[in-house]
């Protein structure tokens with residue numbers, strides 16, 4: 001395949017930097033009721049899914065990570081993701097939840113996956129650990145590589161995003 005020319009790359013970069021920053025809020029500015037909407041699943045049960053677009057939290061990036069309705073709200077104990085010193089992530093909140101995404105990577109707008117991390121061990125209580133067949137792969141922003149925003153497993157089709165490592169559309173999706 002032909003490589004893009006330098007001119008094309010520069011034009012793409014210019015288009016990116018002129019993109020207006022989306023109006024977003026941090027996780028701790030919103031309540032669970034603000035963030036979720038009740039959705040019927042295939043199984044007939046009601047699930048809480050994200051009512052707003054999810055964005056990369058890095059100032060100046062703002063890539064769309066997930067569309068409304070693509071993530072299921074899941075509560076879990078804190079301390080699953082490693083601390084990321086120097087990152088723009090807030091200190092871990094006491095309310096800890098995750099967006100559970102099935103069928104990744106195609107369920108996402110923009111997401112990158114790290115190489116399988118042989119050294120990573122998630123705590124036993126982390127969602128997915130009991131069923132995982134492979135090594136941890138960290139979720140990172142596909143545009144700026146910020147991460148980890150969440151985790152997945154080698155060979156798996158599920159992923160989990162930390163609710164407090166994302167930003168949210170200021171307004172919920174209009175019905």
Ligand SMILES: [Zn+2]
Nearest residue numbers: 056061141144
């Ligand atoms: Zn980003």
